[in-house]
Amino acid sequence: MMQIFLHELRLVLREPRFWIPFLFPPVLLIIMQIVILSQYGVAGHVFEPKLLMTVGGLLATISVTLTADSFAGERERNTLELLLCLPITLRQLFFGKLFALLPVPLVLSGLALTLLWVLSHQDLDVLIKSLLFSASLCLLITGISLQVSLFAQTVRSAAQANVLFVLVFLVLTQMVAEQYLATWFWPLLVFPVALLVFAGLVMLSLQRFQKMN
Amino acid sequence: MAGIAFESVSYAYPGRKNNALSGVDLVVPESSIFALLGPNGAGKTTLLRVLCGRLAGYTGQLHIPMPWLNSQGILDARSYGVLIENPGVYGRLTVLEYLEFFGKFYAIPDLKQRIKILAERVKLSELHRKMSALSLGTRQKVQIVRALLHKPPLVLLDEPASNLDPIARDEVWNLVREYNQQYGCTFIICSHVLTDLEQHCTHLGFLRNSELIANGTLDAIRAQYPMQSKVTIRLGSLGNTGLTSHELEYDCADPAKENPRRIQQLVEQGADVIEVNVARQGLSDLYRRLVQGDFV
Numbered sequence: 001m002m003q004i005f006l007h008e009l010r011l012v013l014r015e016p017r018f019w020i021p022f023l024f025p026p027v028l029l030i031i032m033q034i035v036i037l038s039q040y041g042v043a044g045h046v047f048e049p050k051l052l053m054t055v056g057g058l059l060a061t062i063s064v065t066l067t068a069d070s071f072a073g074e075r076e077r078n079t080l081e082l083l084l085c086l087p088i089t090l091r092q093l094f095f096g097k098l099f100a101l102l103p104v105p106l107v108l109s110g111l112a113l114t115l116l117w118v119l120s121h122q123d124l125d126v127l128i129k130s131l132l133f134s135a136s137l138c139l140l141i142t143g144i145s146l147q148v149s150l151f152a153q154t155v156r157s158a159a160q161a162n163v164l165f166v167l168v169f170l171v172l173t174q175m176v177a178e179q180y181l182a183t184w185f186w187p188l189l190v191f192p193v194a195l196l197v198f199a200g201l202v203m204l205s206l207q208r209f210q211k212m213n
Numbered sequence: 214m215a216g217i218a219f220e221s222v223s224y225a226y227p228g229r230k231n232n233a234l235s236g237v238d239l240v241v242p243e244s245s246i247f248a249l250l251g252p253n254g255a256g257k258t259t260l261l262r263v264l265c266g267r268l269a270g271y272t273g274q275l276h277i278p279m280p281w282l283n284s285q286g287i288l289d290a291r292s293y294g295v296l297i298e299n300p301g302v303y304g305r306l307t308v309l310e311y312l313e314f315f316g317k318f319y320a321i322p323d324l325k326q327r328i329k330i331l332a333e334r335v336k337l338s339e340l341h342r343k344m345s346a347l348s349l350g351t352r353q354k355v356q357i358v359r360a361l362l363h364k365p366p367l368v369l370l371d372e373p374a375s376n377l378d379p380i381a382r383d384e385v386w387n388l389v390r391e392y393n394q395q396y397g398c399t400f401i402i403c404s405h406v407l408t409d410l411e412q413h414c415t416h417l418g419f420l421r422n423s424e425l426i427a428n429g430t431l432d433a434i435r436a437q438y439p440m441q442s443k444v445t446i447r448l449g450s451l452g453n454t455g456l457t458s459h460e461l462e463y464d465c466a467d468p469a470k471e472n473p474r475r476i477q478q479l480v481e482q483g484a485d486v487i488e489v490n491v492a493r494q495g496l497s498d499l500y501r502r503l504v505q506g507d508f509v
Contacts, residue, residue, distance in 0.1 A: 003314070003317055003318065007314050010306075011303060011305060011306075014305035014306075015305060074301075077301035077302075078297075078299060078300055078301035079300070079301035079302065079303065081297050081300065082295075082297065082300055082301075082315070082359075084267065085265060085267070085290055085293075085295050085297075086290055086315070086318045087289070087290035087291045087318055087319065088290075088318065213267075
């Protein structure tokens with residue numbers, strides 16, 4: 001499983017189209033901040049606690065591109081067949097691929113949020129809550145797009161299907177952001193729930209993967 | 214001679230009415246180079262996938278030598294190397310990285326050295342080039358090296374010659390023969406390049422419409438399905454044969470019986486026989502007649 005994991009991670013890191021999108025939201029915000037600060041001073045500060053969380057949500061949604069490519073993409077490129085002929089179990093192959101999907105969005109969104117937090121002089125609470133939110137959303141989105149990726153025949157169809165629920169998540173993020181950040185109740189509830197849902201979706205996906213192959 | 218035996222193996226893909234394999238009885242002797250022939254869609258690739266354990270739910274029996282089986286009773290992935298038709302590649306990896314990735318699953322001692330030796334054998338010199346930058350023929354060589362990396366006792370090659378130039382094809386066939394003779398590897402090869410198969414394969418199986426229609430050595434199949442040979446006799450003087458041409462051509466099923474009779478007759482009529490040429494029908498002719506059902 002470790003070899004598959006390292007192989008998948010290497011493929012993700014070698015492919016700029018997978019990780020460059022993670023850089024856009026924070027870089028744009030930093031540029032905006034610099035421009036506005038230079039014009040209006042501290043009064044023109046663009047960062048609000050809600051914005052940090054929104055960026056976390058936005059970065060989490062980008063993980064769908066990785067998931068779509070990992071399963072639908074392998075099938076489309078006819079590279080999965082050779083992996084299935086390797087002396088490893090389907091379970092090892094599946095989890096090796098799955099675990100490689102998480103580090104890049106989690107690490108890059110963590111780094112981006114921390115950088116923005118440093119620049120925005122927010123409370124540490126806001127950073128931790130935003131990180132938890134980003135991780136929760138990342139797990140949920142990966143779990144759902146995994147299902148989509150296993151049903152889709154091509155990366156394109158997987159990406160089109162993913163857009164639908166990604167939009168829903170982004171709108172929800174905007175709607176619940178203030179309430180979420182107000183107390184510790186929601187962050188501490190949402191993360192374990194997201195973990196549980198993710199685990200359930202992964203088990204369903206594993207069954208589907210085993211049935212397909 | 215032990216080997217792989219398919220006994221009345223049938224398989225239908227889920228959701229399809231027609232069988233992809235219907236009652237296939239086939240024996241692949243161990244250490245043979247077995248050519249699996251048939252038109253597109255005849256069931257060749259399905260047969261290989263059944264053998265690899267990639268398709269569950271087939272009926273019939275599949276006998277595989279014990280040392281090649283895993284604990285679940287199916288062909289152990291360590292026992293075979295496979296080249297699938299049109300395999301995808303990871304374009305961002307170099308050839309060496311690609312081969313190392315696959316090789317690591319088989320715990321091959323001194324993997325890099327092994328890759329280099331095999332690469333040299335097929336004149337694959339671009340080990341540090343990205344896979345995406347390779348020509349289709351070079352990619353094919355990479356796949357052949359990958360399939361042979363762990364010296365498996367069974368090698369399944371689906372269209373190994375596709376995209377290869379004639380010299381590269383010779384290199385690959387030389388490697389196949391070397392592995393067969395030196396290590397006793399059994400090869401099952403699907404290809405449409407019949408001249409290569411006729412030259413290099415020891416046994417053949419013909420599939421048509423999901424059924425096996427012939428199986429055995431080429432001579433055995435020829436004996437089972439006799440075909441006419443084209444005989445040309447070149448004559449010096451024509452004597453009183455009544456012929457107007459110095460070349461006499463005829464088709465016959467058994468030249469060994471027919472030719473002496475004809476030659477004796479010509480000599481008796483005063484003709485000078487200079488040369489006798491017998492053109493046996495090749496695998497290509499046999500293939501065409503078998504798959505077109507001319508023998509039925």
